[in-house]
Amino acid sequence: MARAINKENALEVPKLGVTYKEFVKNPITAMLFMAISALSYFIYDMKQDLIKKEQQIETMRLEMKVAIEEIKNLREDVGALRAELNTRKELSKFR
Secondary structure (H helix, E strand, O other), X not given: OOOOXXXXXXXXXXXXXXXXXXXXXXHHHHHHHHHXXXXXXXXXXXXXHHHXXXXXXXXXXXXXXXXXXXXXXHXXXXXXXXXXXXXXXXXHHOO
8 A cells, every 4th residue: 555645754855065044044063064075075085196196106016027027137138148248259369
């Protein structure tokens, strides 16, 4: 059975924000509400920036790992080339 909803039983939708009448009645509460709202936004924004920075740091870490591996390979190549150069210098002395 469907029940009819009376106005007394209906839930009221809470008002969002502060109206001018409410602000005039209690300005301190209204200012605190606005301050809390602003602080909440700034905290959210800072958290989003932190997440972006953490992603950038992780990307840089991966790039550094690749660069370090390349440096190691280049050092090995330089060592091999120096050894070959020294060998050729030694062989050229005997000519």
